[in-house]
Amino acid sequence: MQHAVRLDNVDISFGATGKSVFRAVAGANLSVAKGEFVAIVGPTGSGKSTLLNAAAGLLKPSAGTVEIQGQPLDGLNGRAGYLFQADALMPWKTSRDNVAIALEISGTPRREALERAENWLEKVGLKGFGHRYPHMLSGGQRKRVAMAQVLIRDPEILLMDEPFGPLDAQTRLIMGDLLLDLWQQDRKAVMFVTHDLEEAIALADRVVIMSTGPDAKLIGDFTIPLARPRDVSEIKLSPEFQELHRDIWHLLKEQVLKAYGNQNREERA
Amino acid sequence: MSRTVLATLQVLVAVIAVALWWVITQTSILGDPARIQFFFSTPADVFWQIVAWFRSGEIWRHLWITLIEAALAFVIGAVAAMIAGFWLARRPKLAAVFDPYVKAANALPRVVLAPIFTLWFGLGIWSKVALGFTLVFFIVFFNVYQGVKEVNRTVLQNARMLGMSERQLLRHVYLPSALSWVFSSLHVSIGFAVVGAVVGEYLGSSAGLGYLIAQAEGMFDIAGVFAGMFVLSAFVLLIDWGVTMVERKLLVWQPDNNH
Ligand SMILES: Nc1ncnc2c1ncn2[C@@H]1O[C@H](COP(=O)(O)OP(=O)(O)O)[C@@H](O)[C@H]1O
Ligand SMILES: [Mg+2]
Numbered sequence: 001m002q003h004a005v006r007l008d009n010v011d012i013s014f015g016a017t018g019k020s021v022f023r024a025v026a027g028a029n030l031s032v033a034k035g036e037f038v039a040i041v042g043p044t045g046s047g048k049s050t051l052l053n054a055a056a057g058l059l060k061p062s063a064g065t066v067e068i069q070g071q072p073l074d075g076l077n078g079r080a081g082y083l084f085q086a087d088a089l090m091p092w093k094t095s096r097d098n099v100a101i102a103l104e105i106s107g108t109p110r111r112e113a114l115e116r117a118e119n120w121l122e123k124v125g126l127k128g129f130g131h132r133y134p135h136m137l138s139g140g141q142r143k144r145v146a147m148a149q150v151l152i153r154d155p156e157i158l159l160m161d162e163p164f165g166p167l168d169a170q171t172r173l174i175m176g177d178l179l180l181d182l183w184q185q186d187r188k189a190v191m192f193v194t195h196d197l198e199e200a201i202a203l204a205d206r207v208v209i210m211s212t213g214p215d216a217k218l219i220g221d222f223t224i225p226l227a228r229p230r231d232v233s234e235i236k237l238s239p240e241f242q243e244l245h246r247d248i249w250h251l252l253k254e255q256v257l258k259a260y261g262n263q264n265r266e267e268r269a
Numbered sequence: 270m271s272r273t274v275l276a277t278l279q280v281l282v283a284v285i286a287v288a289l290w291w292v293i294t295q296t297s298i299l300g301d302p303a304r305i306q307f308f309f310s311t312p313a314d315v316f317w318q319i320v321a322w323f324r325s326g327e328i329w330r331h332l333w334i335t336l337i338e339a340a341l342a343f344v345i346g347a348v349a350a351m352i353a354g355f356w357l358a359r360r361p362k363l364a365a366v367f368d369p370y371v372k373a374a375n376a377l378p379r380v381v382l383a384p385i386f387t388l389w390f391g392l393g394i395w396s397k398v399a400l401g402f403t404l405v406f407f408i409v410f411f412n413v414y415q416g417v418k419e420v421n422r423t424v425l426q427n428a429r430m431l432g433m434s435e436r437q438l439l440r441h442v443y444l445p446s447a448l449s450w451v452f453s454s455l456h457v458s459i460g461f462a463v464v465g466a467v468v469g470e471y472l473g474s475s476a477g478l479g480y481l482i483a484q485a486e487g488m489f490d491i492a493g494v495f496a497g498m499f500v501l502s503a504f505v506l507l508i509d510w511g512v513t514m515v516e517r518k519l520l521v522w523q524p525d526n527n528h
Contacts, residue, residue: 058426076429088427092445092522101441102431133522146427153431 002070004157004189005032005055010064012050024050026215027064030208032157035187039200040218041252042210043259048193049085051210052161055191056082068157081155083146085162089134095121095145096130102149120148124178140171144178151182158183158190164199172196176203176232184229197252201244202232209252212259220251287312310492318496332504334477338394338466339508342401343459347451350406354413355439355447364414375407379465383472392474401465408458409451416447452520455512463505478504 012025024047032038042048053059054066057077066073068080089098099117104110121130124144134142143163150158163179164172180203183190194200200207201224209220226240235241270278293299294311306314322328357364383400390396420443428442451458470479478501485493 056430058430078432080430082427082430084423084427086423088423090424090428090441090445092449093441094522105431105433105437105441135522135524149431 002034003031003067004034004036004069005030005191006065006067007031007051007055008065008067010051010054010061010066012047012054012059013062023062023215024213025054025061026217028217030218032189032191034189037183037190037192037203037205039192039194039204039207040210041194041197041200041207041248042216043212043256044195045213045259045263046210046255047213047216048195048210049161051216052082052159052191052193055157056080056159077157079155080157080159081150081153083143083150083158083160083163085165087134087142087146089142089145089149091134094131094133095126095137098134098145099148099152102153106153116152117148120152121145123182124148140167140175143167143175147179147182154186156188158188158192160190160192162194163192165194172199173233179203180228180230180232197245197249198236199232201226201241201248202230202235207248209248209255212255212262219255220248222248306491308491310495314492315495315499318492319500322496322500328481328500331477331481332500334394335463335466335470335479335504338397338469338477339401339459339462341394341398342465343405343462345398346402346405346462347409347458349402350409351413351447351451353406354410355417355443358414358417371407371410375411379403380468380472383469386469387473397466397469397474397477400469401462404461404465405458408454408461412450412454413447416450417443419450420446449520449523452516455516456509459508459512460505463501463508467501 007028007030010025010028011023013021013023015021028051030038030040030051040048040051050059054061055068055073055077057066057073057075057080068077089095090101093101096114096117099120100110100113103113103116108116118127118130121127121144124147126141126144126148129137129141129145134145137145146163164175167175176199190204192200192203197207204224207220207222207224208218209222210216211219222244224244226235226238226244290309291312294306294309295302299305357367379400382403383396386396386399390399425438425442428438433441466477467479467482470477471483472479474480478497482494482497482501485491485497
């Protein structure tokens with residue numbers, strides 16, 4: 001089977017050559033099949049964003065290969081849509097224009113782009129909010145616009161970096177449901193980064209664990225056999241979910257404690 | 270504070286200031302009124318001077334000249350600065366080479382340039398435009414430069430991932446970001462365009478508010494000097510108010526500009 005994303009022995013370093021080099025990721029291997037929803041969980045600072053940026057083509061690995069649908073990645077990954085953790089909307093465009101521009105840049109006439117943008121805003125539950133600028137929306141609403149902006153281009157691969165991280169607990173659940181709802185319709189390949197294990201299990205087909213950096217790699221790989229369609233808030237109550245959570249947490253906890261220890265040592269130094 | 274209270278207080282400041290001025294120049298608490306009037310004129314004299322200017326219509330020509338000079342200085346300076354700012358901000362190595370020269374040029378007091386500009390461009394409006402240009406250019410230039418440099422990284426990466434070409438990034442990301450910086454300095458740069466025009470006129474010309482003030486000064490006509498200053502202040506306030514209106518229209522997307 002052809003993979004949507006394949007990372008093969010990927011190293012990613014920061015810092016100029018010659019000076020002290022910080023190798024954030026070392027020897028990471030990961031394959032995401034077409035239509036597969038993979039969540040990557042790891043402690044803060046382990047290198048999750050870094051790995052995702054390599055899949056997006058925003059960072060070039062210092063060693064190893066990144067393949068997108070069987071082709072080595074060169075430059076930006078044009079088949080991927082990227083949902084960032086921080087606010088990424090253009091603040092000077094209304095939400096409707098922010099979504100429409102994603103089509104306009106590839107040549108869709110403005111009128112058609114605006115119409116389709118309205119449709120997408122409706123799909124993410126923001127009908128009637130098209131004329132608002134990002135600062136007039138709540139954090140959750142901004143994420144919805146960002147989702148519409150990414151999905152309107154119909155990318156084959158979806159990269160998401162803690163997209164619901166800054167939101168409150170209830171909004172996260174609602175956004176999780178919305179995401180699954182939209183994903184269910186055409187099952188794109190997804191790389192979903194989070195530090196929240198519950199969120200990862202509730203959403204994904206597979207959960208992989210990232211070890212604490214530097215030299216972080218992917219160490220655990222768990223299939224999540226929970227039936228779909230899922231209800232993100234309900235599913236957490238099922239015994240199956242709790243058993244999976246216990247197994248995976250056992251491995252993750254070690255990494256979290258290690259990361260915590262590193263941090264304390266740094267602070268004392 | 271409510272709008273009416275604020276407006277009342279603002280007017281009150283003017284009333285008290287004028288009243289003080291009147292008391293000092295009409296009574297002998299600070300000495301001989303005739304002597305003081307020679308230095309400070311009187312509110313009534315200044316008022317009637319302004320009325321006379323507007324009644325004869327003479328003032329309009331001067332206001333118009335100053336306005337044209339300031340507008341030209343602003344537009345030419347801002348456009349040139351935007352082009353230069355954009356161009357250099359995208360070329361860090363070139364910017365580093367030019368950096369000391371830009372700083373040195375900006376540190377130069379512009380008044381010393383006035384005679385040179387008169388020599389180059391004559392006594393007409395262009396020497397004043399040139400003086401205003403040197404003031405406007407640097408403010409706008411530094412703001413555009415900063416605006417391009419400080420584009421939000423996530424917004425930029427997001428736009429790239431959406432598939433924007435370099436040209437599209439320029440139009441949809443860099444330009445709006447730079448413009449928001451330019452707008453934040455609009456009051457200052459337009460004020461400087463007026464300063465350039467008036468100082469230029471003051472130092473040598475045959476029309477404009479600066480010329481009017483210089484003329485009055487040459488004849489020890491203190492009422493004329495004060496009247497010129499008041500007309501100039503009102504003129505600047507009016508322009509500033511216009512800028513605020515434009516700002517409100519164009520910067521609705523900014524958090525602090527939603528009314
Ligand atoms: N541009 C950079 N320069 C130097 N170090 C970086 C840079 N970006 C990330 N890092 C380091 O790489 C490690 C992984 O970062 P990141 O991928 O952002 O972690 P995560 O997303 O898992 O929280 C961290 O130790 C971070 O300090
Ligand atoms: Mg991160």
